[in-house]
Amino acid sequence: MPDGLHLPLKDNISYTNFISCLVSCLAHSKDFLVEAKLGRLSGTEDDLTVEDYEAKLTDINQAEEFVDETVIDALAVCIGNVHGKYPPSGPNLRLDLLKVKSK
Template identity: 35%
Template sequence: MYVSMKKMLADANAGNYAVMAINCFNIETARAVIGAAEEEKAPIIVNIFQDHLLTHCDSELITPVVKILAERASVDVALNFDHGQEKEYLIKAIDDGFSSVMVDMSRFDLEENIRRTKEIADYAHAHGASAEGEIGCLGASEGGNFTQDAMYTDPEQAKMFFDRTGIDALAISIGTSHGNYPDGMVPKFDIERLKAIKKLTGAPLVLHGGSGSGEENT
C-alpha cells in the first residue's frame, strides 16, 4: 500500500522499531527494494535523492510507477524526496504525488532553516504529504570528511526546531556520515545525545548515513 511516511514512522515510533529508507534512482532499483521489503515483511521508504531525481528520473514519471508497485505490494511503501534543498523541486515532488519530502535547509542558520522548512512542511501537509526536516549536519565518508562533534545536533535546538516547523520526522546528527566507511571502520555514535533528543522532542527520529554503521550501533 502507498502511504505517507508520517503514518509509517508513527507506527514505528509506537512499536519501537526502525524503518529503512533505501536510495533508488530508477524503476529497477525501486522494484528491487520493494521486493526485498516484501520478502522481509517490512515497511519500506523508497528514497530518491535530489540529484538523482534531476538526472535519472523526473518526479512526474517515477511517482505513478512507485504508486503502482506499492499498491501491488503486501507491505506499506512510502516515496520520499531525499535531501531536497530547492523549494522549486520540493514543491514539484509534492504536486507530482510524492508521499513525503525531506526538507534539507541545514546549510542555513537556525532561524532561516526553521522558516524555510516550515514553509515546505505547511505546503506538504496541505497536499496530503508528510515532511521531514534536518537540524545538525552530516559529513561524508568520501575523502575522510566525517561528521565532527561540532556538527552534532543540539537537543534543545532540536526541540525548538521540531515544535516550530511542524514537521513529522526529525533528521539529526549523532555521528553517522554519508557514504560507505573504509573497511573495518565503525563510527562512534553519541547515544546519550540521541536519548536526550528523543526525550525532549518525542519525535520520530531519522538517522541519515546509516550504511555501514555496524550491527552494534544499529
C-alpha cells in the same frame, strides 16, 4: 526533506515551515511524512562529499525548538552517523544525544 542547515536556526525554521506547508497536504494525502534535518553528516551522497571536519552534530536544544516550531512529522539528526560506508572501525555514534529531554 527540507534542508536549511546553511541558515541560522530561526531562518531554518521559517524555511522548513514554508517548504513543509507546501508539500505536507500532498505528502499526507499519499501517506507520506514530511521530514527535515538538523546537523550535517559526513560522508558521500549524491556525489557531494562532506569531510569529518565539516560535519556538525545536531544540537539537542535546537532540535527541541526546531520540532516545537515546525510542522514536520520527523526529524533526521546527526549523531555521528555518516552517508555512505562506515570506516572499518565502525560508526562513532553519540547515542546519548537521543535521550528524551523532559521539559
